[in-house]
Amino acid sequence: MAYQHYRTWGIFLAQENRGEADQLFFIFTLDFGMIEVLAKSVRKLTSKLRSGVTFFYLSEIEFIQGKHYKILTDALPLEKFENIRQDTAKVKIARGLGAVTKFFLIRSERDLKIWALLKDSFNYLNSQPGELIQPYFFWNFLGLLGYLPELYRCPLCQKKVKPEIFYLIPKEGGLVCGHCASGLEIDRNEREFIKVNTVKLIRMFLQKPLEVLTRLKVDQPDLENLVKVSSFMLGSFQEFKNAI
Numbered sequence: 001m002a003y004q005h006y007r008t009w010g011i012f013l014a015q016e017n018r019g020e021a022d023q024l025f026f027i028f029t030l031d032f033g034m035i036e037v038l039a040k041s042v043r044k045l046t047s048k049l050r051s052g053v054t055f056f057y058l059s060e061i062e063f064i065q066g067k068h069y070k071i072l073t074d075a076l077p078l079e080k081f082e083n084i085r086q087d088t089a090k091v092k093i094a095r096g097l098g099a100v101t102k103f104f105l106i107r108s109e110r111d112l113k114i115w116a117l118l119k120d121s122f123n124y125l126n127s128q129p130g131e132l133i134q135p136y137f138f139w140n141f142l143g144l145l146g147y148l149p150e151l152y153r154c155p156l157c158q159k160k161v162k163p164e165i166f167y168l169i170p171k172e173g174g175l176v177c178g179h180c181a182s183g184l185e186i187d188r189n190e191r192e193f194i195k196v197n198t199v200k201l202i203r204m205f206l207q208k209p210l211e212v213l214t215r216l217k218v219d220q221p222d223l224e225n226l227v228k229v230s231s232f233m234l235g236s237f238q239e240f241k242n243a244i
C-alpha cells in the first residue's frame, strides 16, 4: 500500500520521548497548522532524521499519515536560529513561544497569520535583543485566536481606561477600574494590577508591526509590569484549562 507523502515547512516547538528510541514532535507548519509527528528511531545515532529535528529549527519536513500517528520521513533544516541558541536568555524566550503555541493549539488548521507571527518572532529574536518579543508575540497570538480581554473600557461600568488604578481580571472580561474592582468579591490571585503604560504597550503591540520593537525604549518597572501581567493572563487560561 502506497502512502501519500506530505511536504511542508515547520518550526519544531516541543518534543516528547516515546518508547526506546522514538520521539513525538509538535511542529507548527505552514500548510497544516500544529501537527504531532512521530519520528521513529530518531534517538539512534544512525538516524538520518536527526539533523533536521532539533528544537525550534525551521525545517522542510515530509511525513505520511500512519494508522495512529503522522510519521516523519524527512527533515531538512532551513534555518537554525544560531544566535538564539548561543544565548541562554533567548533560548528561554524561544521555549516560551513554543510552550504558548503548543498550549493553545494542540492540533489546528492551516493559519497563515499565526505562521507569520511565529516565524517573524523567531527571526526577530535571532537578530535583536529579546525582552519585548515574548509579550509582543503573546498578545498578538491571543488577538489572532480571539481571546483578548477588553482593553479600552471597564466591562462593569464602561469607564474608559485612563491614568488611574486598573486591574486585569480575566473572569470579568478585561481591565476593571479600581472602583468596580473594590466592590468585587474575588481572590487576590484572580486579579493583577496593570499600569497604564502596560495598557499602552499592549495596545501598541496589537496595532503595530513587529519592527516597532526595535525603536521602543521601555523602563524597567514598566517592563516588569508588562511581563507580570502577560504571565498572569497566560496563567488564567491554564487555570481554566485545569478546571475543565
Ligand SMILES: [Zn+2]
Pocket (backbone or CB within 6 Å): 154, 155, 156, 157, 158, 159, 176, 177, 178, 179, 180, 181
Ligand atoms: Zn468600572
